[in-house]
Amino acid sequence: xxxxxRQALRDLAAAxxxxxxxxxxxxxxxxxxxxxxxxxxxxxxLTEVSGLLALGAPPVPRNDDALKxxxxxxxxxxxxxxxxxxxxxxxxxxxxxxxxxxxxxxxGVQSARVRTLGDEVAGLHRQAxxxxxxxxxxxxxxxxxxxxxxxLIQLTAPGERPPGIQLxxxxxRGKVIVxxxxxxxxxxxxxxxxxxxxxxxxxxxxxFNSDPDGHALATLDGPPEGLVVAGAAVTVEPAGGSxxxxxxxxxxxxxxxx
Amino acid sequence: MRVSRFGFIADNGETAGGGxxxxxxxxxxxxxxxxxxxxxxxxxxxxxxxxxxxxxxxHAAPLLALAYRILGxxxxxxxxxxxxxxxxxxxxxxxxxxxxxxxxxxxVMVRSRALDLIRARRRSERLTADAARGNPEAAVVLGDPAxxxxxxxxxxxxxxxxxxxxxxxxxxxxxGGLSQSEIAERLGAPLGTVKTRIRDGMQKLRVSLKxxxxxxxx
Numbered sequence: 047x048x049x050x051x052r053q054a055l056r057d058l059a060a061a062x063x064x065x066x067x068x069x070x071x072x073x074x075x076x077x078x079x080x081x082x083x084x085x086x087x088x089x090x091x092l093t094e095v096s097g098l099l100a101l102g103a104p105p106v107p108r109n110d111d112a113l114k115x116x117x118x119x120x121x122x123x124x125x126x127x128x129x130x131x132x133x134x135x136x137x138x139x140x141x142x143x144x145x146x147x148x149x150x151x152x153x154g155v156q157s158a159r160v161r162t163l164g165d166e167v168a169g170l171h172r173q174a175x176x177x178x179x180x181x182x183x184x185x186x187x188x189x190x191x192x193x194x195x196x197x198l199i200q201l202t203a204p205g206e207r208p209p210g211i212q213l214x215x216x217x218x219r220g221k222v223i224v225x226x227x228x229x230x231x232x233x234x235x236x237x238x239x240x241x242x243x244x245x246x247x248x249x250x251x252x253x254f255n256s257d258p259d260g261h262a263l264a265t266l267d268g269p270p271e272g273l274v275v276a277g278a279a280v281t282v283e284p285a286g287g288s289x290x291x292x293x294x295x296x297x298x299x300x301x302x303x304x
Numbered sequence: 305m306r307v308s309r310f311g312f313i314a315d316n317g318e319t320a321g322g323g324x325x326x327x328x329x330x331x332x333x334x335x336x337x338x339x340x341x342x343x344x345x346x347x348x349x350x351x352x353x354x355x356x357x358x359x360x361x362x363h364a365a366p367l368l369a370l371a372y373r374i375l376g377x378x379x380x381x382x383x384x385x386x387x388x389x390x391x392x393x394x395x396x397x398x399x400x401x402x403x404x405x406x407x408x409x410x411x412v413m414v415r416s417r418a419l420d421l422i423r424a425r426r427r428s429e430r431l432t433a434d435a436a437r438g439n440p441e442a443a444v445v446l447g448d449p450a451x452x453x454x455x456x457x458x459x460x461x462x463x464x465x466x467x468x469x470x471x472x473x474x475x476x477x478x479x480g481g482l483s484q485s486e487i488a489e490r491l492g493a494p495l496g497t498v499k500t501r502i503r504d505g506m507q508k509l510r511v512s513l514k515x516x517x518x519x520x521x522x
Contacts, residue, residue, distance in 0.1 A: 057499070057503045058505050059504050060502050060506035060507065061477070061484055061503070061506075063414075063477055063506070064502065065416070065419065065477065065483075066482065066484045066487070067484050068483055078376065089377045090403060090404055091517075092506060092510060093407060093408050093520075094407075094513075095506060095510050095513055095517070096408070096411060096412070096478070096508050096514050097405060097408035097409075097412070097454070097517070098407070098459050098516055099408075099411075099459065099463075099474075099478055100366045100369070100407075100411045100414070100415070101454070101455055101459040101460075102459045102460055103366065103369035103370045103372070103373035103479075104373065104377065105365060105369050106363070106368050106369050106372045106381070108364070108368055108382075110360070110361075110364070113360070113382060113385075113386065114357045114360055116356065116382075117356060117360055117386050117390065118353060118356070118357065118388055120386055120387070120390045121356055121390055121393045143406060164469075171485045173397075189307050191436060215345065217432060232332060284345075297348060
């Protein structure tokens with residue numbers, strides 16, 4: 047999957063949108079998606095097609111009044127008001143800023159229907175500030191990933207829904223970006239540690255932990271210069287890390303030959 | 305900061321469907337009948353509960369049909385759709401009209417959840433029924449709004465224009481949640497053939513349905 051050319055990737059986009067790729071194919075595709083605006087546009091357009099295909103299903107009887115009551119109960123059941131206002135996930139990128147600006151305009155011209163215009167705009171400013179900071183980090187991360195000297199190492203494990211880690215190893219910068227998913231947070235007092243696998247004993251890398259949702263994104267030092275890296279692995283270690291592994295490997299993967 | 309994760313669906317580790325979309329919602333043309341999606345989202349962000357029921361009015365019918373087609377169970381279908389609509393309320397900040405329509409977001413959420421349920425059900429009950437065959441009881445045509453009927457007619461026409469093998473492969477993936485290799489096994493066709501059918505079929509649908517999503521229709 048590492049040498050898929052552009053056309054082959056475009057060919058995969060339809061199956062990706064339909065959810066018809068195998069899990070490893072989907073993961074590899076998503077890694078390529080990160081680096082290609084063209085591919086993201088392709089996926090976005092096919093997602094619209096997928097959305098319209100819902101109209102192809104035969105209509106079903108429904109009780110709108112009862113369903114709307116249930117919907118409102120569900121909405122109100124979440125507590126007073128809406129949760130988490132002011133969150134713009136980093137993946138929204140510059141478009142998130144545009145959306146925030148667009149929302150500000152909408153709010154402005156429709157102020158009669160928006161009770162707290164001042165609060166809303168202030169909130170948007172706070173969102174924009176926060177977003178700017180996250181954008182700066184994301185841009186740096188993307189730069190790291192997109193440089194030609196960056197290799198992708200996929201760490202996996204057997205099982206139905208195993209944790210997965212993508213290592214973006216930028217040899218020029220000597221840094222590794224760790225992107226993990228399905229990885230439950232390490233318990234208190236413990237941490238995840240990266241190991242570089244060569245011909246000898248595992249060489250300790252940096253430590254990281256995941257969010258409660260099982261994701262992690264961290265920038266760690268790369269392997270020491272001169273080490274011929276054949277693969278990488280992750281274990282759970284006491285906080286601060288260990289000089290050598292003290293527990294079983296959770297995920298591992300090999301460096302794919304050039 | 306999740307560099308290689310895209311959009312709503314991938315954020316949940318769900319792979320059915322992409323996650324990014326590019327949008328038409330900002331140019332919704334149903335404004336004469338109901339507020340466009342971007343306005344509804346703005347109202348939801350402002351805490352206006354009536355906007356959620358407006359989203360229901362606008363989108364629930366095809367979503368319920370889709371969920372029922374996949375699940376064959378009305379209570380489950382309703383639950384899946386209500387949860388997706390509730391997520392719009394809870395996560396309205398995540399909607400970006402510049403990247404895709406509200407319909408696309410909702411469809412991704414509903415389809416992904418419904419397929420998760422059907423897969424879990426298959427695992428637990430070892431069901432072998434062809435989920436893509438749907439439930440014949442679902443074929444009760446109700447009086448949808450005329451504009452939705454027209455759009456539905458165009459979608460059905462676009463599907464009807466596909467060569468049967470392409471339509472079959474897409475429906476097995478879309479409604480049945482089968483992977484390409486599972487479809488190949490089901491149909492007794494080579495994997496490469498199935499991949500080609502899905503690719504070519506979706507590209508044809510993209511061309512024939514483009515006026516519905518690129519022309520400003522939500």
